[in-house]
Amino acid sequence: MADPHHTHDWAPFFHRLADAAGAAALPYFRTRLAVDNKEIDAFDPVTEADKAAEVAIRSLVSERFPDHGFLGEEFGDDSGGAEHVWVVDPIDGTRAFIAGLPVWGTLIGLKRADAPVFGMMAQPFIGERFFGDGRTAGYTGPHGSGPLRTRPCADLASATLFTTTPALFKGAEADAFGRVEGEVRLSRYGCDCYAYCMVAGGHVDLVIETGLKTFDIMALIPVIEGAGGVVTDWEGGSAIDGGRVVAAGDPRVHEQALKRLAGL
Template sequence: MTAAEAAADLAGGIIRPLFRSGLLVEAKGDASPVTEADRAAERALRAFLTERFPTHGIMGEEYGTERGDAEYLWVLDPIDGTRAFLTGRPLFGTLIGLLHKGQPVLGLIDQPVTRERWIGVAGQPTRFTSPMGGTAACRPCASLATAELSCTSPDIFDAAGTARFDRVRQAARRVTWGGDCYAYGLIALGLVDAVVEGTLKPWDWAALVPVIEGAGGRMTDWQGQALTLHSKGEVIAVGDAALLPEIVSLLS
C-alpha cells in the first residue's frame, strides 16, 4: 500500500502541472487521445515499481506488458479519462492495481487535482482521503427503480451491447453519463449505486475491484462472474450486492 501511494504521488506530480495546459495530442489506433502526461506518468510509474519490485510484472495502457507471467502484476492507467483531462474536467484519475496470481488484491484511484484518493486492499475496508473529508461506504439500494446508474458513454457499446444496456438504463431511476474511474469512486462514497460498462481493458478495472468491494460493493462481469485478465471487458459495479441479480438478468 505504501508503495502504491508513493507511486500515485509521483504520477500526480507529473500530471497536475499539465492539467488545463496546452498539450500536444495524438490519436492512438483506437482514436482515443494520448498526451505527454499519459506517457510521462506511466514511464515514471514503471521505473519506480520496477526499482522497488524487480520480480513483479507490469501491465500499462501506454507501454504494454513486461514479465506478464509474474506472480504479482501491477496494472497501470496513468490517466483514466483522458478526454476529461484534455477538456479541463477533473473527472479522470490515476489507476494503480496489483494482481496476485490474477486476482486483484490492491487498488488505488487517485484524482491528482482535487487530491481525492481511494485505496482498497483485499479483505480490508477501503480508505478514502480528501481535503473535503468523507468516508468510503457504499449505500443500500436493492432495486434499480431507486438507483443512480452511471456509464462513461453510450458509445462504448456495440449494437448488441447497447440493446442490453438499454434494458438496465430504462429500469434505473436516473442515468448519469461521464466520469470514467471517478464514477466508481462515487459508488464507494455512497453517491452512485451502479456502473455498467463494456469494452474495458484490465488497466480500466483492475484497480477498481478492491476499492468497490472494500467499501461494501461488488464488481463482476455481465454474467455476475469475477473479473479476470481473460474477461471480455463487460463490467458491472454495484454498491449493494442485492442489485446485482437484477442487472445480470436484464443484461442476459
C-alpha cells in the same frame, strides 16, 4: 477478492506512486498540450502526461520491487511470469483530461496470481484518493479521510446508474443497457473511473460498461469490493480482464442488473 494470505501494508507505497504520477501529469493539465491518436479509424487519445505518469510509476516499482511484473497502458506488458503484477492506467479518462475536466484519475492496481491485492484511484488536481484491498476501503481528500462504504439499494427503481457514454454500446449490447436504464431512477453519463469510486463511496449504485481493458477496471475491483460492493462481468464472472463490466454497491441491485442485461 483480495488475496487473504497477503498481509503486506501496501497503502504507503501506493500513496508514494500516486504522488509521483500526479507530479508528472499535473503540469500538463489545462495546458495547450499535444494529443496523439493511438488508433487509425477511431479517436483514442494519448498525451505526454499519460506517458510521463506511467514512467514515474514504473521507475519506482522497478526500484522497489525488481522481481514484480508490470502491465501499463502506455508502454505495454512486462509481466513475464511474475507472481506479482502491477496493472496501471496512468490517466484513465484521457478525453476528460484533454477537455480540462477533473474527472480523470490514475489507476494503480496490484495483482498476485491473477487475484487483486490492492488498488487505488488518485485524482491529483482535486487531491482525492480512493483505495482498497478487497476487505476494506478508504478515502483521503481535501476535506478529510475515512472508510469507504457503499449504500443500500434494493432495486433498479431506486438506483442511480452511470456509464461513461451510451455510445459504448452497439446492437444487442445497446438494447441490453437500455433495458436497465429504462428502470433506474437516475441515469448519468461521464466520469470514467470516478463513477466506480462514487459506487464505493455510496453516492452511485450501478456502473455498466463494455469494451474495457484490464487497465480500466483491475485497480477499482478491490476498492469497490472493500467498500462492500460487487464487480463482475455481465455474466456474473470475473471482471479482472475487463470486457463487459457491472459494478454495484448492493448485491441485490447487481443481481437485478445482470438479469435485465440477459433479457430476463
